[in-house]
Amino acid sequence: MDRRDFLNKLINLPLGFGLVSLLFSSLEGKTKSNKSNYIFLQKDLKTQHLDLSQSGFINQKTQALPGSLMKLITFICLLENKLISPQKEFECRGIIKISEKVYKCQKPHGKMNLEKALAHSCNIFFSQAAQEISLKQFLIYTKLFGFDFKISNKTSPIADYALGLSPEMSIHLASALNLVALIAQQKVRSISGLTYQQLHKAMNLTSIIGTAKLLDDFVACKTGTVLLPNQQLESFQSWIIGFYPVQAPIKAFALLTTSGSSQKAAIPLAKQLLQF
Numbered sequence: 001m002d003r004r005d006f007l008n009k010l011i012n013l014p015l016g017f018g019l020v021s022l023l024f025s026s027l028e029g030k031t032k033s034n035k036s037n038y039i040f041l042q043k044d045l046k047t048q049h050l051d052l053s054q055s056g057f058i059n060q061k062t063q064a065l066p067g068s069l070m071k072l073i074t075f076i077c078l079l080e081n082k083l084i085s086p087q088k089e090f091e092c093r094g095i096i097k098i099s100e101k102v103y104k105c106q107k108p109h110g111k112m113n114l115e116k117a118l119a120h121s122c123n124i125f126f127s128q129a130a131q132e133i134s135l136k137q138f139l140i141y142t143k144l145f146g147f148d149f150k151i152s153n154k155t156s157p158i159a160d161y162a163l164g165l166s167p168e169m170s171i172h173l174a175s176a177l178n179l180v181a182l183i184a185q186q187k188v189r190s191i192s193g194l195t196y197q198q199l200h201k202a203m204n205l206t207s208i209i210g211t212a213k214l215l216d217d218f219v220a221c222k223t224g225t226v227l228l229p230n231q232q233l234e235s236f237q238s239w240i241i242g243f244y245p246v247q248a249p250i251k252a253f254a255l256l257t258t259s260g261s262s263q264k265a266a267i268p269l270a271k272q273l274l275q276f
């Protein structure tokens with residue numbers, strides 16, 4: 001078995017993330033001479049072949065908070081438990097205070113339903129909608145999609161989990177790729193076809209009118225930007241994960257950058273790496 005087969009095998013283990021550090025140390029070895037501040041993985045959904053040819057390099061931090069990637073799980077949890085109607089709207093005025101905690105959007109989005117809120121990654125919508133979810137309920141879905149978060153007794157507000165901001169939620173790039181591949185192929189069988197259909201549509205809208213509108217329309221994706229703690233202002237990590245073509249996915253990808261917002265770093269870089 002050569003190194004590529006070995007890595008492919010590793011990444012295809014649905015819950016085998018204990019081994020992921022091996023994957024990253026192996027990538028580190030491969031790309032040491034070509035330092036860059038991102039890591040990118042792409043997977044062929046038919047053959048399960050993992051393309052490492054443009055994998056990039058991240059110095060040491062191979063984990064990051066998922067940020068808005070977690071809204072994919074929140075979206076599924078809300079619909080599967082019928083906690084929200086797809087038509088239900090919340091007005092985004094750019095800022096909201098829930099139980100003494102403030103949530104913000106970069107700009108007021110106006111009236112948002114679930115689909116538009118995912119496309120625009122509206123924190124105001126999701127922080128309010130999340131009030132209907134229990135943490136126990138939410139963690140059932142994170143587990144179904146391969147995450148094994150160790151949640152302490154001193155939990156964060158539910159909106160922090162729904163927005164992927166709780167410090168206990170740090171994830172690897174391989175877990176992010178696994179999440180989007182499972183969504184693309186509708187592999188978690190307990191989730192209804194209708195929920196997948198609505199999620200795919202909202203993820204497609206993300207690259208048509210939403211946060212990734214610089215990307216091509218046949219991609220379904222989700223972006224995320226996480227402010228680094230204890231850093232100067234404007235210091236971010238950013239994500240984009242997705243699949244294409246929307247109607248019959250053949251590729252899934254995940255990109256993490258160690259600096260810059262998704263608008264300034266992850267999306268332009270993804271466009272370049274995906275070579276549309």
Ligand SMILES: [Zn+2]
Pocket residue numbers: 092093094105107108109110121122123124125
């Ligand atoms: Zn908003």
